[in-house]
Amino acid sequence: MALLDDFKRGDRRALSKIITHIENRREGYRTILAQISRFERKAFRIGITGPPGAGKSTLVDSLVAKLANTGKKIGVVAIDPSSPFTGGALLGDRVRMQHLADKDKVFIRSMASRGQSGGLAAATRDVITVLDAFGMDLIIIETVGIGQIELDIIEACDTVVVILVPESGDMIQTMKAGLMEIADIFCVNKIDRPGADRLVSYLNNMIHERLGEFSQEFPAVGTNAVSGLGVDKLSDAISRHRDYIVGNGMFEQRRKRQLKNEILSSVRDRIVKDLDHMIDLDGQFESISSKLNSGETDPYTAADEIYEHYFRGRLVNG
Amino acid sequence: MSDKIRVLLAKAGLDGHDRGIKVIAAAMRDAGFEVIYTGLRQTPEMIAEAALQEDVDAIGVSILSGAHMTLFPLIYKAMEARKCTDIILFGGGIMTEEEMVILHSQGTDKLFGPGTPTPDIIAYVKDVVARKRKSEKII
Ligand SMILES: Nc1nc2c(ncn2[C@@H]2O[C@H](COP(=O)(O)OP(=O)(O)OP(=O)(O)O)[C@@H](O)[C@H]2O)c(=O)[nH]1
Ligand SMILES: [Mg+2]
Numbered sequence: 001m002a003l004l005d006d007f008k009r010g011d012r013r014a015l016s017k018i019i020t021h022i023e024n025r026r027e028g029y030r031t032i033l034a035q036i037s038r039f040e041r042k043a044f045r046i047g048i049t050g051p052p053g054a055g056k057s058t059l060v061d062s063l064v065a066k067l068a069n070t071g072k073k074i075g076v077v078a079i080d081p082s083s084p085f086t087g088g089a090l091l092g093d094r095v096r097m098q099h100l101a102d103k104d105k106v107f108i109r110s111m112a113s114r115g116q117s118g119g120l121a122a123a124t125r126d127v128i129t130v131l132d133a134f135g136m137d138l139i140i141i142e143t144v145g146i147g148q149i150e151l152d153i154i155e156a157c158d159t160v161v162v163i164l165v166p167e168s169g170d171m172i173q174t175m176k177a178g179l180m181e182i183a184d185i186f187c188v189n190k191i192d193r194p195g196a197d198r199l200v201s202y203l204n205n206m207i208h209e210r211l212g213e214f215s216q217e218f219p220a221v222g223t224n225a226v227s228g229l230g231v232d233k234l235s236d237a238i239s240r241h242r243d244y245i246v247g248n249g250m251f252e253q254r255r256k257r258q259l260k261n262e263i264l265s266s267v268r269d270r271i272v273k274d275l276d277h278m279i280d281l282d283g284q285f286e287s288i289s290s291k292l293n294s295g296e297t298d299p300y301t302a303a304d305e306i307y308e309h310y311f312r313g314r315l316v317n318g
Numbered sequence: 319m320s321d322k323i324r325v326l327l328a329k330a331g332l333d334g335h336d337r338g339i340k341v342i343a344a345a346m347r348d349a350g351f352e353v354i355y356t357g358l359r360q361t362p363e364m365i366a367e368a369a370l371q372e373d374v375d376a377i378g379v380s381i382l383s384g385a386h387m388t389l390f391p392l393i394y395k396a397m398e399a400r401k402c403t404d405i406i407l408f409g410g411g412i413m414t415e416e417e418m419v420i421l422h423s424q425g426t427d428k429l430f431g432p433g434t435p436t437p438d439i440i441a442y443v444k445d446v447v448a449r450k451r452k453s454e455k456i457i
Binding site: 012024082083086087088091092107108112 | 321322343344346347348349350351352353354355356357364368370371372373400401402
């Protein structure tokens with residue numbers, strides 16, 4: 001396939017076309033992914049999540065500007081929500097990413113969430129694979145940012161940065177445990193606003209409480225994404241976290257777990273689809289439905305019967 | 319299901335008003351498009367590069383600063399340099415019919431004068447993208 005040859009040669013247009021192909025689940029996309037996933041891959045993946053307007057895009061911009069200076073090739077995937085009513089989307093993250101014009105080192109792709117609710121789009125992980133195979137050293141993923149915890153990011157990244165702002169107090173109260181679960185590094189952005197110091201020390205207490213004195217702690221970092229203040233510290237924290245997880249084996253463990261989850265969920269999706277399809281074809285449900293109406297059976301027995309019909313003898317649960 | 323229509327919207331030139339283009343962006347979203355809005359003061363290089371990375375079907379550029387006669391051809395050149403002139407380039411600004419004809423001959427597919435109703439622009443994009451996709455399928 002000519003497109004793949006161009007891709008291998010480092011052609012950005014081919015990269016872009018392949019991403020579209022995969023994002024739209026066009027015919028043959030799995031074959032392309034299968035091939036691409038065997039190319040050499042080495043990218044470290046950083047997730048940036050946080051409430052709407054926290055400054056995620058602005059921070060990505062200043063982080064990338066800094067990292068691109070070191071000669072690294074960087075891919076950015078920025079996800080914004082699709083409208084549930086029209087399916088359309090207004091993808092505005094690029095507005096804040098104006099310093100990223102160095103086309104040979106930085107490639108940015110905006111994605112609409114297309115009905116997915118976990119903070120990423122359904123195809124985001126595949127797009128990350130494609131960027132990785134293209135030769136990126138770093139991939140940064142900005143989640144939708146809808147003001148709730150976006151869990152998908154931990155399945156797609158090595159280091160997750162949660163961005164909060166001085167006004168995020170209420171959110172932290174309600175989601176404390178969940179936030180701790182996903183954050184490897186906390187960043188308090190908009191430190192030019194009142195209340196930032198208090199939030200930083202509150203977060204640090206929280207981190208200390210949770211981790212105790214035996215594991216390595218990553219204290220919350222304060223930033224002003226507009227002026228660039230503190231961005232050095234954030235980028236240091238990210239590389240220290242990388243060294244830490246690579247050193248203690250967590251990196252490999254995480255990747256293994258992610259891969260397992262990804263493969264299993266892909267198998268599960270197909271089983272569910274097939275099953276729905278078979279049940280439709282067999283007319284199984286019609287007959288059960290009439291038995292339900294006449295009171296000959298109940299929903300629980302009916303579920304058991306359907307399960308046994310398709311899976312008896314094949315599965316442990318049967 | 320057919321692929322979503324992806325459109326890049328940008329403002330080029332030095333004028334700092336983005337109300338109009340934001341209204342169009344929102345209307346296009348409501349029409350089911352995926353709109354990548356890139357903001358104010360975009361250079362021709364930035365516009366063409368963003369269009370390439372986002373793999374859009376069409377680029378819409380608004381230029382109200384009076385520099386349209388230089389900027390549109392430069393955008394087209396930047397697209398040529400990236401071998402992506404198959405992307406539809408349309409735009410709006412304050413210009414004469416004659417200027418539109420010249421710009422059209424220099425690569426801009428369609429120009430809209432001031433006050434064009436947004437639904438007309440949306441209908442244009444839908445139509446031209448559908449035709450483009452059809453012809454690509456035949457090849
Ligand atoms: N005062 C102040 N404003 C900031 C700072 N960082 C970002 N902003 C502003 O906050 C606004 C939102 O910034 P974005 O980078 O778009 O935030 P975001 O989290 O990407 O937003 P969504 O993607 O819409 O969720 C912009 O107007 C920024 O200029 C900061 O450190 N201080
Ligand atoms: Mg953003």
